[in-house]
Amino acid sequence: MSELTPELLLHGYSLGIFPMAENRDDPDIFWVDPKRRGVMPLDGFHLSRSLAKAMRQSTFDVRINAEFDAVVAACADRSETWINAEIARLYSALHERGQAHSLELWDGSDLVGGVYGVTLGAAFFGESMFSRRTNASKMALAVLVDRLNRAGFTLFDTQFQTGHLASLGVIEIPRAAYQARLEHAKARKADFAAPEILPLQDVMQRMTQTS
Template identity: 60%
Template sequence: MDRSQITPDLLLQAYAMGVFPMAESRDDPNVFWVDPRRRGVLPLDGFHISRSLARRLRKCDVSIKIDTDFAGTVQGCADRPETWINDTIASLYLDLHASGHAHSLEVWREGHLVGGVYGVTLGAAFFGESMFSREVDASKIALAFLVDRLRLGGFKLFDTQFITDHLRSLGGREISRAAYHKLLVDSQALAADFSEPETPKVHDLLQRNTQTS
């Protein structure tokens, strides 16, 4: 499928059915749809902050921002030797961001974007698309603040699409397609707000996420 065949509305309809787009590579202009047999999710009440990450958070001197540089966050996620984010996909998510359906949580240090994550919202579901890190633990810091924001904003589903060792170490797990689709339907029937919570202080974040080890 090329760009002319996919609209932002079609993309949102695909998410509502549990399907998301990928490309074979940055240089492949075509897009295909994915509906995994086993789906990755990050339970919002099961995010795992290790002692080492807690120490990193207490010492970090970064700033957390929302939707300040969505395009830069997408570019950061695509800036790797192998990526499924081609120009078609990047353009579509920029359109979704412009319409208020896609958001980024960004980690900044001294005026430079050093990490972040972006995704799509529908109802009380957040579909995490990709994350990146230009310094140690920046993506973990982004996820910690993202999970806290989603919980405070009333979200019920954090879809990570697939599970990596990195996500598993933070509490991510796999569920069946049928279980995922039930969560998806239930979450879309609810309301949530990505932009509502203020970015918390690290102390408050850690107080709400006390599952440390």
């Protein structure tokens, strides 16, 4: 692959492909175009009773874009990761342009969970998430789905469907169906930063009322 720029990275997303590295120490980056794509229906998040209870009792604070680079670093801080230094640099550059965002959970001064992704039109491309406390990544994902709904997004791309994501509502769709949803989303506008930040308890209540 030729040297990636933020512009080329966004162009790849607009075509329905995304970059990965084999591991953190491999400098090479390649494009991925899955035959079956993971997506989270924005009306299909599965809020289990146990997760609802955890959100109701949680003292975590929700923040948006407070420590984007720290979220990326936390997502890469595992034994196996596709996030190398160049990928982290590129997403940081997109964040500076307002086209990549993080949603974070904080316990006082400790960053305990979060998720980050790229926005293009009304599409949100979820890249990775992490958890340093029980249920923190699940809570972050719930808050993210609520924010995407309130911000006017129509597509939440999770790239793949894992067992963990499937338990939260992520489905798989064929590449052609994904491309159709992507074209629809690119033609619309959404603003990730616009909605007010709601506490976990309010998000839980909203999801309970609409489920």
